[in-house]
Each structure stands twice: as structure tokens, then as C-alpha cells.
Amino acid sequence: MTTDFQTARVALGVRLRELRTESGLTGKDLAEKLGWQRSKVSRVENGKQTPSVTDVHAWADGVGRPELAGELKGRLAALETKYRSWRRQLSAGYQARQERAITETSATRMIRGVEVTRIPGMFQTAEYARHGFAASAEFRRITTDIEGAVRTRIRRQEALYTPGKLFRFLVWEGALYARACPAGVHAAQLDRLVSLIGLDTVELGVVPFDAQLRRIPAHAFWIYDQRLVIVETINTEMWLDDEESIQLYERSWDWLAESAVSGRQAQRLITRARGFLGEI
Structure with a gap:
């Protein structure tokens, strides 16, 4: 992807990591809570993987901040608005x-x-x-x-x-x-x-x-x-x-x-x- 996209994805990962650490959870703790591989938490937090809408909802619930799901979805939508995969666009x-x-x-x-x-x-x-x-x-x-x-x-x-x-x-x-x-x-x-x-x-x-x-x-x-x-x-x-x-x-x-x-x-x-x- 482009530098702009990657910068925005890294920023989203930083925000997710911030919420996790504020909740007192380690990456391993959150992964177990969400039923994910530990590596997935790491990739998302380090901007190496784009989370799905379901992922950010689960993250908000997992860190005990469900009210922040809207904010996280908004950050994710900002990425998807600019960069739309053809496979997703052409699914219909x-x-x-x-x-x-x-x-x-x-x-x-x-x-x-x-x-x-x-x-x-x-x-x-x-x-x-x-x-x-x-x-x-x-x-x-x-x-x-x-x-x-x-x-x-x-x-x-x-x-x-x-x-x-x-x-x-x-x-x-x-x-x-x-x-x-x-x-x-x-x-x-x-x-x-x-x-x-x-x-x-x-x-x-x-x-x-x-x-x-x-x-x-x-x-x-x-x-x-x-x-x-x-x-x-x-x-x-x-x-x-x-x-x-x-x-x-x-x-x-x-x-x-x-x-x-x-x-x-x-x-x-x-x-x-x-x-x-x-x-x-």
C-alpha cells in the first residue's frame, strides 16, 4: 500500500494498543479473551494487518470499552474509503x-x-x-x-x-x-x-x-x-x-x-x- 495508507493503519494500531494497555491487558491476555492468535494482536497493533469491522468491535468489547466501537469503526472506514480492494468492491x-x-x-x-x-x-x-x-x-x-x-x-x-x-x-x-x-x-x-x-x-x-x-x-x-x-x-x-x-x-x-x-x-x-x- 502507499505511505499514506500505512501511516493511517499504524495510527489505528497505536490507538488499539493504547486501549489495551489502559485496560491492563497484555497482548496474550487480549488474544485469549478474543480467541485470536497472539500474532494477530501484534500485527494489528503494529500496523501490519488491517482489522475488520468485526475485529474492532471485538477489541472494544475485549478491553471493556464497548462505547468506543463507533470511534474505531470511523477510523477503519477512513482507510476503506480511500483504498477499496477490487475483490470487496466486486463482490456484488x-x-x-x-x-x-x-x-x-x-x-x-x-x-x-x-x-x-x-x-x-x-x-x-x-x-x-x-x-x-x-x-x-x-x-x-x-x-x-x-x-x-x-x-x-x-x-x-x-x-x-x-x-x-x-x-x-x-x-x-x-x-x-x-x-x-x-x-x-x-x-x-x-x-x-x-x-x-x-x-x-x-x-x-x-x-x-x-x-x-x-x-x-x-x-x-x-x-x-x-x-x-x-x-x-x-x-x-x-x-x-x-x-x-x-x-x-x-x-x-x-x-x-x-x-x-x-x-x-x-x-x-x-x-x-x-x-x-x-x-x-
């Missing part, structure tokens, strides 16, 4: 996550995004999205409602035609070539991108392979107005709403935008990638 399927995306999009006037290896979800065709969801489900070894997720993602795209909205996306040229679907599906996706150029609510920039960059983009991210940044990793989705993080990602977006081309130049790059697929 991809469609539920797409519904949350619709909610965030509805509450946002401007979304700025960077995609390095794929086409942004807001611009995806149904077939491109379907292959993406299927590959992700296989990788994560989860069973999910792919068709429901596709329908919901496409419904989210209705916001592209809402007056007053603005979607400013930067796509690394390599994403135009990275193909995780049949050539025909990828070709149709590139055609869809071209069709969006010139839409009043869309500003699409492509960062060419040969562009000089002030900073190489490390990963994809989306900025919702100036209130939220969402970053995806392999196992976690981070929702960052602190001012420092937002300003950092805004700077990253601005620096990358300096190297992007748009309009006819972007269209030429997309058309070149489309031609690479040959006759479909």
Missing part, C-alpha cells in the same frame, strides 16, 4: 461499481482523465467494454453480471450529451494499439473515438509516441471537478479527496496535456492506428 458484481460511477458522473461538471493502455470507459463501445469486463473477471477469478455491467457503462455515457458537462481526456497513443479484443471490435472502437472529436462536451487529446514529456505518465487516473481523484491499481481502487493529492494529480494532468495533440492531429493518429488493423 461489476454492475454495482458502474452504478456508483454514474452517481459520481452525475454530481460532476468536469471530468479530466488519463488512460495509458485502454480507451476511457466513457468512450467505449459495448463490445469493447464487454471484452474488458470478461478479461477482468477471468483475471480476478470472480463471477459477475457482465451484460448488466455493459448496459450500465453505456447508460453512463448519456452524460456525454448533457449540456454543461465537460469530459477532458488524455490518451497515450499506445492505448490506440493495445488490443485485448478481436480486430473488428478494436476497429469499431477507434471509429467511435473519431466520431467523438468535435462533440461540444468532449476534449480528447492523444499523447504521441514521439512527444517530449515533462513527466512520463505512471498510471491512469480520473479527476472529478476539484473534489475527487480515482486511481486504479491491480488490486485496489483509491478514492483520494485530500487537497494535496488532488493538486498533485491536476499538475500531472496539466503537464501531460502540454504534450497532447487534439482535433485533426488526434484524428490522424487514431486513423493511423485504425489502418494498422488492415481491412476488417
Whole structure:
């Protein structure tokens, strides 16, 4: 995890240790009382393991301070709000996550995004999205409602035609070539991108392979107005709403935008990638 996450987890562990010592219990005493391994108490107190909601409830009861369960749950929720494991998020399927995306999009006037290896979800065709969801489900070894997720993602795209909205996306040229679907599906996706150029609510920039960059983009991210940044990793989705993080990602977006081309130049790059697929 990140330094911020680990710092917060250590702080929670310090608080739990404080409650234990105030109660006069040793780590062994508390472990026996809760029916845990002694090592679990140690890992939690030292910030090496994230306790569950059930764990912090049990801890509060075990140290004789059940009234503090609310405080401990709040501290735990602060961690889970920013760092959400995909396995937990997708336990109810991809469609539920797409519904949350619709909610965030509805509450946002401007979304700025960077995609390095794929086409942004807001611009995806149904077939491109379907292959993406299927590959992700296989990788994560989860069973999910792919068709429901596709329908919901496409419904989210209705916001592209809402007056007053603005979607400013930067796509690394390599994403135009990275193909995780049949050539025909990828070709149709590139055609869809071209069709969006010139839409009043869309500003699409492509960062060419040969562009000089002030900073190489490390990963994809989306900025919702100036209130939220969402970053995806392999196992976690981070929702960052602190001012420092937002300003950092805004700077990253601005620096990358300096190297992007748009309009006819972007269209030429997309058309070149489309031609690479040959006759479909």
C-alpha cells in the first residue's frame, strides 16, 4: 500500500494498543479473551494487518470499552474509503461499481482523465467494454453480471450529451494499439473515438509516441471537478479527496496535456492506428 495508507493503519494500531494497555491487558491476555492468535494482536497493533469491522468491535468489547466501537469503526472506514480492494468492491458484481460511477458522473461538471493502455470507459463501445469486463473477471477469478455491467457503462455515457458537462481526456497513443479484443471490435472502437472529436462536451487529446514529456505518465487516473481523484491499481481502487493529492494529480494532468495533440492531429493518429488493423 502507499505511505499514506500505512501511516493511517499504524495510527489505528497505536490507538488499539493504547486501549489495551489502559485496560491492563497484555497482548496474550487480549488474544485469549478474543480467541485470536497472539500474532494477530501484534500485527494489528503494529500496523501490519488491517482489522475488520468485526475485529474492532471485538477489541472494544475485549478491553471493556464497548462505547468506543463507533470511534474505531470511523477510523477503519477512513482507510476503506480511500483504498477499496477490487475483490470487496466486486463482490456484488461489476454492475454495482458502474452504478456508483454514474452517481459520481452525475454530481460532476468536469471530468479530466488519463488512460495509458485502454480507451476511457466513457468512450467505449459495448463490445469493447464487454471484452474488458470478461478479461477482468477471468483475471480476478470472480463471477459477475457482465451484460448488466455493459448496459450500465453505456447508460453512463448519456452524460456525454448533457449540456454543461465537460469530459477532458488524455490518451497515450499506445492505448490506440493495445488490443485485448478481436480486430473488428478494436476497429469499431477507434471509429467511435473519431466520431467523438468535435462533440461540444468532449476534449480528447492523444499523447504521441514521439512527444517530449515533462513527466512520463505512471498510471491512469480520473479527476472529478476539484473534489475527487480515482486511481486504479491491480488490486485496489483509491478514492483520494485530500487537497494535496488532488493538486498533485491536476499538475500531472496539466503537464501531460502540454504534450497532447487534439482535433485533426488526434484524428490522424487514431486513423493511423485504425489502418494498422488492415481491412476488417
